[in-house]
Amino acid sequence: MLDDLTTYRLQDFLLFDAATYEGLFAQMNGAFWLLPAATVLAGLATLVAIRMKVWAAMRIAAAVMAAAFALSATLFFLGVYATINWAAVYPAWLFFGQAGLLVLLGTLAGRLEPLVDRNSPRALVATIVTMHTLLVHPLVASATGRAFDGLEWFGLAPDPTAMATLGLLAFTRSRWRFLLALAPVLWLTVSFLTLWTLELDGQAAVLAAGSVLGVVALFLPASAKSGRVSPAAQPGAAQESRPAAAGTRRPARQPKQAAPATLVPSAPVRSDTRRR
Numbered sequence: 001m002l003d004d005l006t007t008y009r010l011q012d013f014l015l016f017d018a019a020t021y022e023g024l025f026a027q028m029n030g031a032f033w034l035l036p037a038a039t040v041l042a043g044l045a046t047l048v049a050i051r052m053k054v055w056a057a058m059r060i061a062a063a064v065m066a067a068a069f070a071l072s073a074t075l076f077f078l079g080v081y082a083t084i085n086w087a088a089v090y091p092a093w094l095f096f097g098q099a100g101l102l103v104l105l106g107t108l109a110g111r112l113e114p115l116v117d118r119n120s121p122r123a124l125v126a127t128i129v130t131m132h133t134l135l136v137h138p139l140v141a142s143a144t145g146r147a148f149d150g151l152e153w154f155g156l157a158p159d160p161t162a163m164a165t166l167g168l169l170a171f172t173r174s175r176w177r178f179l180l181a182l183a184p185v186l187w188l189t190v191s192f193l194t195l196w197t198l199e200l201d202g203q204a205a206v207l208a209a210g211s212v213l214g215v216v217a218l219f220l221p222a223s224a225k226s227g228r229v230s231p232a233a234q235p236g237a238a239q240e241s242r243p244a245a246a247g248t249r250r251p252a253r254q255p256k257q258a259a260p261a262t263l264v265p266s267a268p269v270r271s272d273t274r275r276r
Contacts, residue, residue, distance in 0.1 A: 043133075
């Protein structure tokens with residue numbers, strides 16, 4: 001029996017082919033054709049709010065991410081994906097659980113504050129990951145041969161929803177970001193294996209690159225300071241940093257010593273002995 005199992009390939013465990021899988025997104029986009037524009041605009045507005053450090057920006061971001069996970073679970077997993085895969089209910093519950101955690105920890109409890117420095121390495125990479133997911137990732141899939149009506153958009157398709165979440169979570173200093181990143185990373189791993197098994201190598205490579213960059217962003221420095229001690233802060237730097245011209249100043253004028261007093265002989269006083 002074990003010998004028989006070794007003859008199977010990963011493709012044999014899938015109940016669909018690449019064309020059927022890609023057709024699911026075209027079917028979903030056609031049924032909810034207004035939602036992709038709304039969800040992408042919501043993601044961009046969230047990114048701008050975080051970059052500008054708007055009050056309660058991460059609470060808003062958590063609410064937007066939670067809505068995106070709930071929509072993806074409902075429209076994709078329990079909608080079109082369930083028609084070809086009976087196990088679609090399991091990632092659906094994973095996404096519902098992620099939405100609940102985002103609302104509980106991010107929106108209600110405010111555990112995703114404070115934000116990282118705007119010009120820190122983490123903020124810069126997080127911006128790249130989020131912008132790539134919202135705008136570039138769908139178009140790259142189109143370049144690999146997928147039809148435009150079947151592109152994957154944030155808030156509907158699970159891949160860009162999970163990847164954008166990694167980018168947005170990287171903006172917080174809170175350690176809760178690692179817990180909230182588990183579900184996105186788990187799904188992105190499953191999706192990569194699915195695309196690779198379906199021999200969609202180009203899409204799998206793009207997904208892997210964006211996912212790895214999103215995970216790396218979570219660990220980058222949150223401060224814009226490089227950590228090097230500036231010359232002005234080093235001991236003795238104040239003396240060394242004085243302008244060289246200071247050494248060319250005229251030496252302080254020494255007070256002149258008073259000349260030793262000389263005794264001048266006075267003229268002898270003659271007594272007037274003459275009589276008047």
